[in-house]
Amino acid sequence: MPGPTFRAAGARSQSASAATLSPAKPTVDGQKGILLAVVTSKNNATHATGTGGWSLIGQVNSGASFTASLWIAAEAASAPTFTWTGAVACSAQIAYFSDPANSISTTVSASTSNTGSTSTHSTSSINTTKATATVVYVDVSAANTALATPSGWTEDNDTGSATDAGRTVFGEKQIATSGSASGAISVTGAAADWVQWQIEIGGVSVANALEVSKAEMVAWEEPAPGASFSMVEMLAWLDAPSEAAFSKVELVVWLDQVSVTPRRRQAQVIN
Structure with a gap:
């Protein structure tokens, strides 16, 4: 630069x-x-x-x-x-x-x-x-x-x-x-x-506008029967410009599992 x-x-x-x-x-x-x-x-x-x-x-x-x-x-x-x-x-x-x-x-x-x-x-x-x-x-x-x-x-x-x-x-x-x-x-x-x-x-402060230089996104869906939910994890971090320090930022987002009511099958007896 x-x-x-x-x-x-x-x-x-x-x-x-x-x-x-x-x-x-x-x-x-x-x-x-x-x-x-x-x-x-x-x-x-x-x-x-x-x-x-x-x-x-x-x-x-x-x-x-x-x-x-x-x-x-x-x-x-x-x-x-x-x-x-x-x-x-x-x-x-x-x-x-x-x-x-x-x-x-x-x-x-x-x-x-x-x-x-x-x-x-x-x-x-x-x-x-x-x-x-x-x-x-x-x-x-x-x-x-x-x-x-x-x-x-x-x-x-x-x-x-x-x-x-x-x-x-x-x-x-x-x-x-x-x-x-x-x-x-x-x-x-x-x-x-x-x-x-x-x-x-020379410069001493961070850039005039912060910019996300690297990002990673991972998404998946659990295959369990009877459940409907997804999970998303996103990791983002900022490269530190010269003479500035940043800590890395992690953002994790997920959806709770949809409530599923179990049903018991009643046995049928035929005489």
């Missing part, structure tokens, strides 16, 4: 000088999913939001004049407003990932980040903790230069602007087995301050 996949990205929001940004929320398709927002500012001020439902994954400084923060929320969360101290060149963008089979946790179990200022952008591999997980890479830089696509990964969105002289990239890799390595990334990008993350996202 595939894991969460990229669905859409909202328009990148940027400014040459601001201390607040409100990036557009992408259109969601009705499936359970999560939103990832990445915010940059060309200072080391702390980013914050008062919009409910948004949690900080982490904020990382790259040098003395570039910082980036990564945020996560459920798909139903409102579009956020991010703030910091000091009006500087800045950007913010939101990506939407969803899974048709499972809800996605807004808690990130595995992640890593790295920084640099040369054209080689890199992160080390992480090991997944969920079955059918997706590892997302997010890369932001302080120059408007496209990022190469890492081998074995899918680039979902690569957008920049001369307004803030910056670039924002989202990409992903689906991994079907818990404990698997995502693989290190080393690609060519902007020769300027940059931050790159790898984070794991």
Whole structure:
């Protein structure tokens, strides 16, 4: 079963000088999913939001004049407003990932980040903790230069602007087995301050609709004379989706034997 996949990205929001940004929320398709927002500012001020439902994954400084923060929320969360101290060149963008089979946790179990200022952008591999997980890479830089696509990964969105002289990239890799390595990334990008993350996202709840995957039905009729009844036994069980547990269900239905009144034959004596 595939894991969460990229669905859409909202328009990148940027400014040459601001201390607040409100990036557009992408259109969601009705499936359970999560939103990832990445915010940059060309200072080391702390980013914050008062919009409910948004949690900080982490904020990382790259040098003395570039910082980036990564945020996560459920798909139903409102579009956020991010703030910091000091009006500087800045950007913010939101990506939407969803899974048709499972809800996605807004808690990130595995992640890593790295920084640099040369054209080689890199992160080390992480090991997944969920079955059918997706590892997302997010890369932001302080120059408007496209990022190469890492081998074995899918680039979902690569957008920049001369307004803030910056670039924002989202990409992903689906991994079907818990404990698997995502693989290190080393690609060519902007020769300027940059931050790159790898984070794991994955399903944590049962499927949106339970489905009986296996069933067994046995029926028989007892051949005893003078009785009219049948017995039916039906066994059904649900396969447990990843990271969920179900006990097996047995349903047994039967009809009680029809009442039969015995009659004694009276002996006839002929003289």
